[in-house]
Amino acid sequence: MNVKKNSLQEKLKNYEFTYVPSPIKKGKDDIEAMSIIQGQYQDFIVTKTGYLLSMIEISGLNLDLLNPEEQADVFDDYNAFLIATLNEGTGKQQYIDRTTTVNLNSYVLYWKKRYLTVKEQQNQLPKEEQAQLTPLLNLIASYVHYYQELMNSKDMTTKQHLLILSQKIKDKTFTSLEFAKQELNEQIRGITKALNDTLNEYDIHANQLSGAEYKQVLQSMINYTGD
Numbered sequence: 001m002n003v004k005k006n007s008l009q010e011k012l013k014n015y016e017f018t019y020v021p022s023p024i025k026k027g028k029d030d031i032e033a034m035s036i037i038q039g040q041y042q043d044f045i046v047t048k049t050g051y052l053l054s055m056i057e058i059s060g061l062n063l064d065l066l067n068p069e070e071q072a073d074v075f076d077d078y079n080a081f082l083i084a085t086l087n088e089g090t091g092k093q094q095y096i097d098r099t100t101t102v103n104l105n106s107y108v109l110y111w112k113k114r115y116l117t118v119k120e121q122q123n124q125l126p127k128e129e130q131a132q133l134t135p136l137l138n139l140i141a142s143y144v145h146y147y148q149e150l151m152n153s154k155d156m157t158t159k160q161h162l163l164i165l166s167q168k169i170k171d172k173t174f175t176s177l178e179f180a181k182q183e184l185n186e187q188i189r190g191i192t193k194a195l196n197d198t199l200n201e202y203d204i205h206a207n208q209l210s211g212a213e214y215k216q217v218l219q220s221m222i223n224y225t226g227d
Contacts, residue, residue, distance in 0.1 A: 015171040017050030058161040104151040
């Protein structure tokens, strides 16, 4: 009987999260070795330490459009939200306020599509009339070049406001993973609703990032130089 009990205990140990992050060895460890990320599950990130993570992005607000009293009200309301909601329940939360480059892909894509549309219109004209659309094509091409250069230079930046929510996963079973997902989804719904209700008058919104968007944020935050 004791043999069976010991065997069961050994099997259960295989499902425990035992990973402990170690100090980073500069120039020796690769990104995978340094990262605590195990993988992605739906729109969530699973860590090697046994947590399920989700990220909420909070839209920005142009404070220059507000007077000093209105600015103070925004900060007071947001601080009240943080005090009232964060670190509640069984999960952990982290707030990140970072500077990131503006994503201009949509602008570049728009003008590329516009160029192709005008180019097609030009090709449908009689040959002697096609030159009429050349100035317009050159203008559109200049927009494509401008936005591409601006994006590549990373000179245009914006503030990104993020809330990272986490939920402990009991063990490495699918049942525990699903339970943690349900608990985390409840956190997300509660905090998102509370934030939207609190800052609704300032036209600020909170939305959960998809798994792909979450990975884009993580990728942009990685410092490959190790500094």
